[in-house]
Amino acid sequence: xxxxxxxxxxxxxxxxxxxxxxxIVDYYQExxxxxRVYKGDVLTDIIExxxxxxxxxxxxxxxx
Numbered sequence: 001x002x003x004x005x006x007x008x009x010x011x012x013x014x015x016x017x018x019x020x021x022x023x024i025v026d027y028y029q030e031x032x033x034x035x036r037v038y039k040g041d042v043l044t045d046i047i048e049x050x051x052x053x054x055x056x057x058x059x060x061x062x063x064x
Contacts, residue, residue, distance in 0.1 A: 013021075021039060028045075029037045 021042070024046075025037055025039055026043050028042050
């Protein structure tokens with residue numbers, strides 16, 4: 001799938017999680033030099049960073 005192709009994920013989260021996501025989006029908006037920040041962009045960033053950390057941990061575990 002090319003980088004421009006997108007799929008829509010429909011998920012249910014608690015109100016508390018939704019509020020936390022809103023707070024994170026606000027934080028990104030205040031601290032990024034870009035234009036408007038969207039929830040999808042924030043979730044993408046969080047998932048990509050988590051994926052990188054996961055792969056680093058997997059590599060470290062294979063060494064031991």
